[in-house]
Amino acid sequence: MNLLIRTLCLSLLCPLPSFGETKLEGNETPPTFVDFDGPYIFSDAVGTEIQVICNNKAISYKKLKDVDTSLANKKTSELEKHCQLNDDILQHQLYNQPIKFTGDFKVAALSDLHGQYDLMLKLFKNNNIIDANGDWSFENGHMVITGDVFDRGDKVIEILWFLYKLEQQAKEQGGALHLLLGNHETMVFNADLRYLHPKYLKTAELLNVSYEQLFTVQDSVLGNWLRNKNVLIKLNNILYAHGGFHPELMTAKLSLTDINNLFKDNFIKAELDSPRDGWGRSLHKSNGPIWYRGYFKEDGASAQDIDNLLTYFDVKHIAVGHTSQKTIETRFNKKIIALDSSIKNGEYGEILFIDGDTMWRGTPEGKKIPLK
């Protein structure tokens, strides 16, 4: 069964077109009307609650575990009639994903989706990550998304549910989807809402919460899924993160496991007993793995630093997003791969493919261009 609640709701309940691809510099006022947003789903031992915005109204439906299991039979509201809760959603198993994988598998990598759901689907379809039905068709391949699904664009929730489904399908077929945390995930979870599309501010207003609470409350299905994500991953001889790895991590002798654990243990400031300090603090600052831009700056990492980093982490390449380029590019004689191909603008973007020693860029039309 498919997990397309949102599509169902949208097509049956809310036929109006959604917001355009507004580009933001932060802090815009909420619009007066949201045609559709959600679902935001909360699930605990007692039951499940679904919240959606439909035609500018907040609609909530509670399904208590021992009261009723068939939403489809309810006829008391439009939501109940059309937005069937597919129980598959709640069967999704959260598991601690390892940070290192080796093996004979293809890899697809991309970054910085920033709410551009339609362009993402086009890239996935035309590069055979998914089939015509939107289901995983990358077999035992591993797909990495190096962070920043949140902010700027207006189809963030659509992307999250889609990846949530795809992760499960990939696992069932012996492949994997690795969604890494970026600075925009971290910002939203920490209530820094400056870059949210204004649509989401209106959603928060209609639901009478601060937007981050839709993810940080304990029973948020998407929130718990995202909290479980890592900040880095090593697949064969390539290391991936959103921003990158500062050379001082070597001096401090931090391992990949140390970096990932320290970052995650300090993910949400408001939940910590005491303020972030030491490396738990530094890893969330500008030289940390989600913010670092030193591979793209004149006064950043040197060629020697890059060689040392590759040796230290025992990889041949480091692939990062965060610093936008027009296409997927390389630096330092291909040792650094820049994955952020400006998908955020909603016009063009690329996926990197790796098969053994061969690397190519996949375009929205599915054209393959060798990575130089």
Ligand code: ZN
């Ligand atoms: Zn970023």
